[in-house]
Amino acid sequence: MVKYIVLFQLIVLLACQSYQWNSERENRKYLVAALAMLTASLATWILGDQLATPRSEYTFLWSFTEQIPGEFGLLSDSLSIVAAWIVCVITAIANCYSIGYVKKNLAVFLLAMNALAMNTVLLAASANLLQMHIFWTVLTLLSYFLLTFNPRGSPVKSSTGIVSAHAFGDLGFTIAIIALFQIFGNFNFGEKFFIGNDLQLRRLEFVALAILTSIFFKSAQLGSTRWLCQTPEASMPAQSLIHSATLLTAGIFPLIRLQNVFECSELVQNTMILGGLGSMTLYSIKAVFAEELSEILAYSSIAQVGALVVAGGFSAYGAMIIMYVSHAFSKSALIFSMGSVVYSLSGEQKLSNMGGLFELLPKTYISSILTVISMVGVPLMSFYYSRKVLLNEIASANRGLALNCIAVGLVVVAAILTSAYLFRMIYLIFHGKRKLTETSLAYLNENDNFIIFPQYIAVFFAIFSGVFFYYALYVDLIWTDVFAFSYGAVGGYAIFTFVTVNLIGIAVAALICKAITPRNISIQLNYKGIDKFKKHFIHIVQNLDRKYFRKVYLLIAGSGRSNHAGR
Amino acid sequence: MQAAADQIMPVDSILLLSISIPLIGAICISRIDEREFTANVKLASLWTTVFAFIISLMLFEASVERFSFLTFGPSFISVRMIAMTTFLVLVAVMVSQDEINMELKKFHILVLILEALLIAIFSTTDILVFYVLLQLIILITFILLEIFGKDSICAVKFFIILSIGSLLLLLGVIFLVNLTEITDINVLSRYTFSPRQESVIFWTFFLGFASITALFPLHIWLPDTGTETPTALTILLLGIFLKIGTFGMQTILLPIAENSCVHFRGYILELATLTMGYATLAARVQRDLKHIVSYISMGQMALITAGLFSGNVHGAAGASFNTIMHSLGATALLMVIAIIENRVGNRNVDAGMIPLIPYFSPIATVAMLTFFSVPWAPSFLGNFLILSACWNERFPIICLGIGFIIACSISHGFKIHRQIFSGISRLKKMPMNRKELAGLIPLIMLILAISVYPRVILDCRGEQAKEKRRL
Known part of the structure; x- marks a missing residue:
């Protein structure tokens, strides 16, 4: 079934290409957006079909070489269809949004964005590791090109971080593929891996560690968070796709897809849990004290992906699906709303310069407050269910009491911090004193419908997608073919817990807003010694080859030749 | 297919041709007056390299039948290297058209001789x-x-x-x-x-x-x-x-x-x-x-x-x-x-x-x-x-x-x-x-x-x- 989505996306790409060739014909951008919406609705229909009758198909496309026994094909099962559906819907919304948002080189931008969407679908539908690796790396490249694109003129300068981080991630995956091929002799992950003896098990542990390293690089977990924090200048539709497609499909999707590999070793799963908990807690705290809007968006993404990694460590794949869906949609909804604010302030990102925009941007205010309410886990909305299921799974997991208690405690703390930073953000942007000058306020008004309308669609999905998947997975028990799970350790306490959590969070937010006002001064650390060393080192390496030869040569040839040589 | 190729042109003569074409081109260029016919030097060199490239492609067909001719006998690896050589020399000559204007004759003659030597070194046994x-x-x-x-x-x-x-x-x-x-x-x-x-x-x-x-x-x-x-x-x-x-x-x-x-x-x-x-x-x-x-x-x-x-x-x-x-x-x-x-x-x-x-x-x-x-x-x-x-x-x-x-x-x-x-x-x-x-x-x-x-x-x-x- 995924092949139909890919086919439709090809048509969208063709439309983009024709728009790029005739950029004067402005009407074609509406055609592109309409086709993207059509693709999204097709994907929704396919998802419904899959929910009704779960099945898995495989379509062979072409093989690579004889020396590498890999091939290209489309695997369409429940997981790949969910991932494809998320990407299609978000791309359709982002297409509409960028018609209002991007004013310069729209055709190129649409082309890059839809290419990224198609690549993500192909990644989700890959049936062997080789194909997965290929689309993984192409996804990095496309994200890089999308990030370099700045709707306001000169290209973004800080976009190479994504490529450098992902180059190391790809290295881990390459070695994992080679090792896995040596153990099993093929790249397919359709059937469960057969474990023969201890040696194979140890090798498989190495493979799992290598893949986990690359996943940490791709999903911006502890140690490689820099590339996600470096993207504030990029346009908002691009960021929404980076946060929901690149981060999730490249980083988290393999965790679910390659679950057989990870479940072979307890060491790897514990590493996952600890790493995820660490980045979740640290970056939630960092987000509370952030001074720029884009910092908050990046840090909250890192924290929530950390929670997803924790769920992966506890083998809570059903919880992962719900969190995956609700994170993707609510993050893109939040980014769209904040993009509307940034757009009307013409690129201003500092929280200290905002305030009191509630009357000037009422529609944006409503959409962002709805998103925030969904994200903090108000009962009967997406995040409420996702956290409830996560806590359920952690509490009922068989990993030792200490680890379970720490995990539950930190997840609750992260929930409190989430509501704290989100409410602080809302307060600093929309309430309080106005800090903008009169001249800039005179031009400030609500954006046009191409920016407002997509926000509300995204908000709708953000609120209800998690609920829908919760009922599909846990109540109706449709997908028992994919995940086996048990219901209920937390049960009725959940509502009480989350109401308390949110109240504490709002209180913390109010306290922080009173106590710590955002500053305009950024702290810069000076490492003079390191700089000096670096300078000397660069000088030495730059001239190494020239100098030592030239000295020997001058010794032999004498100084008469040196004038000639030095010209 | 192989037999047909052999009938048209024996294998050793293809190799001989691909070595000798650059040399012939070099001799031709050496007879041109550099100051009057600058364009001719460039064109002659370009066409020579084009011919050499085409001839070297024919070696692909021919190399299946092994032969030895004055200690020259290209294997599959060397045929590939020869094709790459002729192609890159062609590209280099094309690039040099705008770039090199002084000592034109020397450059083209030397490059063509170099090409012949490279083809020879890749095919020797x-x-x-x-x-x-x-x-x-x-x-x-x-x-x-x-x-x-x-x-x-x-x-x-x-x-x-x-x-x-x-x-x-x-x-x-x-x-x-x-x-x-x-x-x-x-x-x-x-x-x-x-x-x-x-x-x-x-x-x-x-x-x-x-x-x-x-x-x-x-x-x-x-x-x-x-x-x-x-x-x-x-x-x-x-x-x-x-x-x-x-x-x-x-x-x-x-x-x-x-x-x-x-x-x-x-x-x-x-x-x-x-x-x-x-x-x-x-x-x-x-x-x-x-x-x-x-x-x-x-x-x-x-x-x-x-x-x-x-x-x-x-x-x-x-x-x-x-x-x-x-x-x-x-x-x-x-x-x-x-x-x-x-x-x-x-x-x-x-x-x-x-x-x-x-x-x-x-x-x-x-x-x-x-x-x-x-x-x-x-x-x-x-x-x-x-x-x-x-x-x-x-x-x-x-x-x-x-x-x-x-x-x-x-x-x-x-x-x-x-x-x-x-x-x-x-x-x-x-x-x-x-x-x-x-x-x-x-x-x-x-x-x-x-x-x-x-x-x-x-x-x-x-x-x-x-x-x-x-x-």
């Missing part, structure tokens, strides 16, 4: 002939560098290092011939030596070839020579000259000293990794784009060496794949750099002018991706095969090290890419002219075609098996 041709090639390249290089110390450097290397090679050849009184490589490969004799042969030959391939201590001629010469010469140096070393390793060293290769391969792999690390580190701090290209090429050649000596079928296949892809990628990137230099006036990394040239950014991006061998760019398949060979032959640390270095160089490549694309430009819009497009577009098309259908280069196992059966 005699070890003495190989040595003599190698000396001639080094001499002619030295003369070209002396005349057209901007810094004459580079030419001296080149000559000194390569002389040391070829002296070692000469020692090895003398030792071998004294021992066996045979000079044919195919016969020598079946000869059995004592371990001590074999190790002497191995190290002399290896160091000789290492100086050509620019492995670590013997690399100092490469970076400056690659930088201070015109683009056409840099293409010849990086694209073909460096490959003589790996070709020698593949066709002479590996068959003759097979046991020593297995015995010493750990050292060789470590040396290759060291070279790669050094090259990547040194490239990271350079500002001149040509310097960066030379250093990264050095690293790539070390990687190819590692693939050859890994002692694995996949490693050898990856090495020969990377040989071709590195030549194509380096040539494309050098042409891109030449275009930048034409417009801006320098080759610094922050020259920043790409938005000015329409349709340039996709071409430049493909060239860069290929050259830096970004994962699943056309040239990554070779890297993948070499890495898997190192892993399967139980060199996991070397595999990890090489992978780490490749990742470092990729991130460096993207830094350069971003710097070039996002610089602030002070110049007017300047589209690419017809000559630049004529050189670049076929190259890019070839790279993309190989990336979609790598079997053209990779599927040589069948051919090798056939050859072995015939021997």
Whole structure:
């Protein structure tokens, strides 16, 4: 079934290409957006079909070489269809949004964005590791090109971080593929891996560690968070796709897809849990004290992906699906709303310069407050269910009491911090004193419908997608073919817990807003010694080859030749 | 099909033709008056290289039937190298049309003679002939560098290092011939030596070839020579000259000293990794784009060496794949750099002018991706095969090290890419002219075609098996 989505996306790409060739014909951008919406609705229909009758198909496309026994094909099962559906819907919304948002080189931008969407679908539908690796790396490249694109003129300068981080991630995956091929002799992950003896098990542990390293690089977990924090200048539709497609499909999707590999070793799963908990807690705290809007968006993404990694460590794949869906949609909804604010302030990102925009941007205010309410886990909305299921799974997991208690405690703390930073953000942007000058306020008004309308669609999905998947997975028990799970350790306490959590969070937010006002001064650390060393080192390496030869040569040839040589 | 090709033209005469066409062209050019008919010199050289390229393609059909003709007998590997040589010389001559206007006759004559010698060296089966041709090639390249290089110390450097290397090679050849009184490589490969004799042969030959391939201590001629010469010469140096070393390793060293290769391969792999690390580190701090290209090429050649000596079928296949892809990628990137230099006036990394040239950014991006061998760019398949060979032959640390270095160089490549694309430009819009497009577009098309259908280069196992059966 995924092949139909890919086919439709090809048509969208063709439309983009024709728009790029005739950029004067402005009407074609509406055609592109309409086709993207059509693709999204097709994907929704396919998802419904899959929910009704779960099945898995495989379509062979072409093989690579004889020396590498890999091939290209489309695997369409429940997981790949969910991932494809998320990407299609978000791309359709982002297409509409960028018609209002991007004013310069729209055709190129649409082309890059839809290419990224198609690549993500192909990644989700890959049936062997080789194909997965290929689309993984192409996804990095496309994200890089999308990030370099700045709707306001000169290209973004800080976009190479994504490529450098992902180059190391790809290295881990390459070695994992080679090792896995040596153990099993093929790249397919359709059937469960057969474990023969201890040696194979140890090798498989190495493979799992290598893949986990690359996943940490791709999903911006502890140690490689820099590339996600470096993207504030990029346009908002691009960021929404980076946060929901690149981060999730490249980083988290393999965790679910390659679950057989990870479940072979307890060491790897514990590493996952600890790493995820660490980045979740640290970056939630960092987000509370952030001074720029884009910092908050990046840090909250890192924290929530950390929670997803924790769920992966506890083998809570059903919880992962719900969190995956609700994170993707609510993050893109939040980014769209904040993009509307940034757009009307013409690129201003500092929280200290905002305030009191509630009357000037009422529609944006409503959409962002709805998103925030969904994200903090108000009962009967997406995040409420996702956290409830996560806590359920952690509490009922068989990993030792200490680890379970720490995990539950930190997840609750992260929930409190989430509501704290989100409410602080809302307060600093929309309430309080106005800090903008009169001249800039005179031009400030609500954006046009191409920016407002997509926000509300995204908000709708953000609120209800998690609920829908919760009922599909846990109540109706449709997908028992994919995940086996048990219901209920937390049960009725959940509502009480989350109401308390949110109240504490709002209180913390109010306290922080009173106590710590955002500053305009950024702290810069000076490492003079390191700089000096670096300078000397660069000088030495730059001239190494020239100098030592030239000295020997001058010794032999004498100084008469040196004038000639030095010209 | 084969029979038909043989009837039209016998195999040995095709080889003779492809060697003699450049020489005839050189003689013709030497009779033209340079001052009056400048355009004629360029045209004559261009057409000669075109003919040589077409003739060398015919060798592909013919090489299946093995033959020997005055100690020349091309195998599948060497036919591929010959086709690459003629193609790159054609590209180099095309690039030189605008670039070189002084001493025109000398340049074209020398390049055509060099082409003939290169074709000969890739098709020879005699070890003495190989040595003599190698000396001639080094001499002619030295003369070209002396005349057209901007810094004459580079030419001296080149000559000194390569002389040391070829002296070692000469020692090895003398030792071998004294021992066996045979000079044919195919016969020598079946000869059995004592371990001590074999190790002497191995190290002399290896160091000789290492100086050509620019492995670590013997690399100092490469970076400056690659930088201070015109683009056409840099293409010849990086694209073909460096490959003589790996070709020698593949066709002479590996068959003759097979046991020593297995015995010493750990050292060789470590040396290759060291070279790669050094090259990547040194490239990271350079500002001149040509310097960066030379250093990264050095690293790539070390990687190819590692693939050859890994002692694995996949490693050898990856090495020969990377040989071709590195030549194509380096040539494309050098042409891109030449275009930048034409417009801006320098080759610094922050020259920043790409938005000015329409349709340039996709071409430049493909060239860069290929050259830096970004994962699943056309040239990554070779890297993948070499890495898997190192892993399967139980060199996991070397595999990890090489992978780490490749990742470092990729991130460096993207830094350069971003710097070039996002610089602030002070110049007017300047589209690419017809000559630049004529050189670049076929190259890019070839790279993309190989990336979609790598079997053209990779599927040589069948051919090798056939050859072995015939021997």
